[in-house]
Amino acid sequence: MDGAQQQTRVLLAGASGTIGRAVMRALEESGHDVTAITRRDFAAKDGLAAACAAAKPATVISCIASRSGSPKDAEAVDFLGNLNLLKAAKAAGAQHFILLSAICVQKPRLAFQHAKIAFERALKASPIDHTIVRPTAFFKSLSGQVDRVAKGKPFMIFGDGNLTRCKPISDRDLARFIADCVTDPERRNTVLPIGGTGPAISLREQGELIFQIAGTEPRFKSISPRLFTGASRILSIGAPVSGWFAEKAEYARIAHYYATESMLLIDPETGEYSAEKTPEFGSDTLADHYRDMLKDRS
Template sequence: MRIVLAGASGTIGRAVQQALEDSGHQVTAITRSDFASEDGLPKAFAAAKPDTVISCIASRSGSPKDAEAVDFLANLRLLKAAEAAGAEHFILLSAICVQKPRLAFQHAKIAFERALKASQIDHTIVRPTAFFKSLSGQVERVQKGKPFMIFGDGNLTRCKPISDRDLARFIADCVIDPARRKQVLPIGGPGPAISLRQQGELIFELTGEEPRFKSISPRLFTGAAKVLSWGAPLSDWLAEKAEYARIAHYYATESMLVLDPESGEYSAEKTPEFGSDTLADHYRGLLKEHG
């Protein structure tokens, strides 16, 4: 099929482009220059004549202004260009955390999800759990002999992380699977669900070192957000920093799993799994890479 892909310069986007090309699709990658002018997207879409549009774009900072500009408005421009070009299917890479929206970027993503569902184009909304990359920041730290940082006792949250490659294959499969149209699809990698403490234990096991942890209270982020919010109306910088503190608190206290509407609790059992790449194998690769 003819596919327009936005966000191909990111880690997920690159993997998606590779998976699409491996499946024999004709892919046109939308660049930032296409967004720079009013006629950039229409021209690109007119040349590509896409059957399907895939958006992997996301705000980098999560700040209110960035989220509005990218997660909502940029995606809305993509949708309008897709409609004008006669595309039949729009696949959106969203996030599982929008189930319980408290942050600016979550509200921006939900706003676009609503617009997409209301359009005439068939939609598929993919909501992945945590990525391997987001769980890898402390590998080098542990390798240097430092303790693994946890929030509370390290068991406040759990997730079923998915690799870039497996997520890309899942998205590529959405192109040709009619059963995935007009669907919101949460997706994780191979289970079981893993807590922050278990992530640390896994790294220590792979390095052959005794587990050492240092605990931080999530309340620190709450306090920081409150203090920074006092000056937010007067300073964009303070507003952004306050949002960063709220983001940190959210990820320190909320699981990246399907939220069971009946119980109101996160459910590992209700979180679908896909792929074969494991976090343990990913950590092994990083440890080898870092020497």
């Protein structure tokens, strides 16, 4: 189709975040008329309604997400924040709502996952066309130990380092995928799991890749995921009377989840994670990302 015919007015929520900024660039590169809204618009009374009414968007994209994953934050952002945005989008006459969700909601055990699922249900039930994008791990989420390795420290793994696998996707590739959803009619009223270029990689393989690029001998230190289970049980004792204990107990559950669950599509026929059935998109590789990070530290 002609590019000019595909240009449209887009309202983007969450443009200040890492993925949101990349989505903003991808939308602008595609020639769309983009209006970004901020957390202040969410906080102000009638802020969302006013922003949507002024922008008159055909499509609304939400990249907002709770920062901590705590039950209170998840309810306020992942569910209520998105729900209020959806109401404002409908009132402004938007025809399409694109949601950045997460692959982990297919096995919800955590507060933020339940909040995301609750909004997904509300979005599917609304009269607006929906596109729900569920990415696997981001490059950023797999980069926290690059500094450790660069400083000569061991790479931390859970168990033998092969408990989980993922197909991480770069900010740029994910942003292009989301931007493409604006004009692709085949992606409307769908749930789209998406990963980066394969193959799927384990935690140990991530460490081996960093050591290889750094040119140093691999060194690993193993932690048992059961430590998080024990911490969660202890902290949960105080949860009924203390918000602090409840929040910390949830953080321990989050840590255990990511230590033991793969970020891949679950095959509905087998109920198991499937690297083969997890869709891939883009051209950026985790190896190149690690090279860039280590180059910056040299």
